Amino acid sequence: MGAREFSVLFGVILIVIMLIIPLPTVILDILIIVNISLALIIILVSMNTKEPLEFSIFPTLLLLVTLFRLGLNVSTTRSILGNAEAGNVIETFGNFVIQGSALVGFVVFLILIIIQFVVIVKGAERVSEVGARFTLDAMPGKQMSIDADLNAGMISEQEAKDRREKIEREADFYGSMDGASKFVKGDAIAGIVIVIINMIFGIVIGMTEHAMDVGTAANTYTLLTVGDGLVSQIPALLVSTATGIIVTRAASEGNLGHDITKQLFAFPTMLFVAAGAIFFLGVFTPITIILTAIIAALITLVGLMIRRTEQQTRDIEKEVTESEDSGEDMKSPENVVSLLTIDPVEFEFGYGLIPLADANQGGDLLDRVVMIRRQLALEMGMIVPVIRIRDNIQLQPNEYVIKLKGNEVSHGELLLDHYMAMSPGVDDDSISGIETTEPAFGLPAIWIGEETKEHAELAGYTVVDPPSVVSTHLTEVIKAHAHELLGREETKQLVEHLKETYPTLVEEVTPNPLSLGEIQKVLSNLLKEKVSIRNLPTIFETLAEFGPMTKDMNLVTEYVRQALARQITKQVSAPGEPLYVVTVSGSAEKQVADAVQQTEHGNYLAMNPKDSQSLIDKIGREAERISEMGQSPILLCSPAVRMYLRQLIEKFFPQVSVISYNELEPDVEVQSVGVVNAE
Numbered sequence: 001m002g003a004r005e006f007s008v009l010f011g012v013i014l015i016v017i018m019l020i021i022p023l024p025t026v027i028l029d030i031l032i033i034v035n036i037s038l039a040l041i042i043i044l045v046s047m048n049t050k051e052p053l054e055f056s057i058f059p060t061l062l063l064l065v066t067l068f069r070l071g072l073n074v075s076t077t078r079s080i081l082g083n084a085e086a087g088n089v090i091e092t093f094g095n096f097v098i099q100g101s102a103l104v105g106f107v108v109f110l111i112l113i114i115i116q117f118v119v120i121v122k123g124a125e126r127v128s129e130v131g132a133r134f135t136l137d138a139m140p141g142k143q144m145s146i147d148a149d150l151n152a153g154m155i156s157e158q159e160a161k162d163r164r165e166k167i168e169r170e171a172d173f174y175g176s177m178d179g180a181s182k183f184v185k186g187d188a189i190a191g192i193v194i195v196i197i198n199m200i201f202g203i204v205i206g207m208t209e210h211a212m213d214v215g216t217a218a219n220t221y222t223l224l225t226v227g228d229g230l231v232s233q234i235p236a237l238l239v240s241t242a243t244g245i246i247v248t249r250a251a252s253e254g255n256l257g258h259d260i261t262k263q264l265f266a267f268p269t270m271l272f273v274a275a276g277a278i279f280f281l282g283v284f285t286p287i288t289i290i291l292t293a294i295i296a297a298l299i300t301l302v303g304l305m306i307r308r309t310e311q312q313t314r315d316i317e318k319e320v321t322e323s324e325d326s327g328e329d330m331k332s333p334e335n336v337v338s339l340l341t342i343d344p345v346e347f348e349f350g351y352g353l354i355p356l357a358d359a360n361q362g363g364d365l366l367d368r369v370v371m372i373r374r375q376l377a378l379e380m381g382m383i384v385p386v387i388r389i390r391d392n393i394q395l396q397p398n399e400y401v402i403k404l405k406g407n408e409v410s411h412g413e414l415l416l417d418h419y420m421a422m423s424p425g426v427d428d429d430s431i432s433g434i435e436t437t438e439p440a441f442g443l444p445a446i447w448i449g450e451e452t453k454e455h456a457e458l459a460g461y462t463v464v465d466p467p468s469v470v471s472t473h474l475t476e477v478i479k480a481h482a483h484e485l486l487g488r489e490e491t492k493q494l495v496e497h498l499k500e501t502y503p504t505l506v507e508e509v510t511p512n513p514l515s516l517g518e519i520q521k522v523l524s525n526l527l528k529e530k531v532s533i534r535n536l537p538t539i540f541e542t543l544a545e546f547g548p549m550t551k552d553m554n555l556v557t558e559y560v561r562q563a564l565a566r567q568i569t570k571q572v573s574a575p576g577e578p579l580y581v582v583t584v585s586g587s588a589e590k591q592v593a594d595a596v597q598q599t600e601h602g603n604y605l606a607m608n609p610k611d612s613q614s615l616i617d618k619i620g621r622e623a624e625r626i627s628e629m630g631q632s633p634i635l636l637c638s639p640a641v642r643m644y645l646r647q648l649i650e651k652f653f654p655q656v657s658v659i660s661y662n663e664l665e666p667d668v669e670v671q672s673v674g675v676v677n678a679e
Helices: 003-020 025-048 058-083 088-098 102-151 157-208 214-248 256-264 268-284 289-331 351-357 365-379 450-458 466-480 488-501 503-509 516-528 536-546 553-563 565-572 586-594 609-628 642-649
Strands: 345-349 387-391 399-404 407-413 419-422 434-437 444-448 462-464 579-584 596-599 602-605 634-637 657-660 670-676
Touching: 003 058, 025 058, 025 088, 025 214, 058 157, 058 214, 088 214, 102 157, 102 214, 157 214, 268 289, 345 351, 345 466, 351 365, 351 387, 351 466, 365 387, 365 466, 399 466, 407 466, 419 450, 419 466, 444 450, 450 462, 462 466, 488 503, 488 516, 488 536, 503 536, 516 536, 516 553, 536 553, 553 565, 553 602, 553 642, 553 657, 565 657, 579 609, 586 596, 586 609, 586 642, 602 642, 609 634, 609 642, 609 670, 634 642, 634 670, 642 657
Parallel strands: 345 387, 579 634, 579 670, 634 657
Antiparallel strands: 345 399, 399 407, 419 444, 419 462, 434 444, 596 602
16 A cells, blocks of 8 residues: 555544544644645645646545544544643634634634635535536536537547546536535534534533633633634635635636636726726725825736736737748648749848838838829829838848839839939039939939038939939839739729729720720730820720721720820920920831731831831930930821831830820920931
């Protein structure tokens, strides 16, 4: 037999000995301290169990502890009545509680008895009865649930067996607790009876056998009786409380202390409300304001600490979740597919430009990107895809690149603590800086410091901060490549949006006679020459008129441009000022028209290389000359050759606008500053 089994048997034998054999007061002191310690251990263990079955021995232990305490009561009663003493522990408890007043001691003891019997024992008994009944009533349903899970293959045979055993153990436990709670109730009643017997018969024995007067006998036996009652009822109260905790304990993920703090402080805001109520209680009542203010401050401090802890916990959980999700994504077989996704527009920058996009450091790049998308929607009439912004450690610290569909289309460098200054045409020698090139338009510029900014502005320089440089560059790049960003999905969104207000018009155009792809081709042609497609109703009116006539979308685009004449005129000219253009002579137009080849799939330009190069050179010289005049280079020609001339020069002079006579409003004043002739 092991030491554990022997200790339990020795405890039971000791209870029998206490009931029969008188014990010395020294041993009684030891057993009383053991009784108190055992009660403390029981209540602490009951508070730290997650579910009642973790302390399944409690009903039997409750019986043994009750018998042990009753055995102690018998031994102490024998010692009190027989020898008028019961050891140092009982006497100390009696003196400490009574403190010169037997009546006060008796009242305190009586209150303990009432608390235990009326409140704790009564409640624990009722909960035990209800718990046992509901557990037994729920057994058939739980058994059926286990059988259903087993038949569905959700659990194994062993898991089903374990769950059935757990249900049986729960039923046995609550049934045992229903009976064990009666011991607690009987123990409380026995404690009351023993105290009354000790007091009444103690006074009688003290007067008859020990020759005490009434006062001395009453004081002596009241002290011993109250002390005995305290050392007996305090452990009984702890065990009764443990009984209530066990039978009211629901299964949870933590112990009682964890659950109480977690659930009681689950709403920190309510702590602030409680603190305010306590504070105003001291303000509007005679209660000391200092006391209520201190307590309110402590409650507020606890609420602030809990709120901060919860925020830190949420941040950590978020990081862990993101890390786990990332890890799971990398392990999943679909992660390769996700790598194939290409962002339409990407803006990557070196680590030195991180403050540009970090809102915590004052960066407003994200807000500027939102404004760029809004601006382009108003100017170009297209929906710019979401722009992906990320840092790239492979770039130089101050470098950034702009990518379209995974390919770099432009790049630049920024100095965040400088300003970009562009000369008005006449340089000021007193203004010096780091030479650079304005990335959007390729103009020469310099980086200047904060101290030079005001002087440069007074000298006529255009001074721009780094975020504005990036915004302008990004805007111009998207404008230049808008036709590449307009795919069929984006076209479908535009068509669906137009259909909300012009359903009949849309139905007449698509899907017959024009498909979504053909509409996208026309819109892309317009964007390629920086013509806004915001006026979709006019565009679709033209498509409805000319779409059934031809499948050549380039030709249909020319009809659409003519329908947008007012818009194009406003785009290339300034109000009240003449429009300076370079015209194409009749001979040059004839040369181009003769080189047009017509096929069943459309027309294309097939000019002799020597003639085409000569024409390109002449257009280039005229465009350069008009640019030196401070005007935007515009080439004016007849509608028949406009698109072919554009096809001829777009790779060499993309900045040159090619318009036809039909695309200009009659009231605009046109001045020719040059002519392109044929050889």
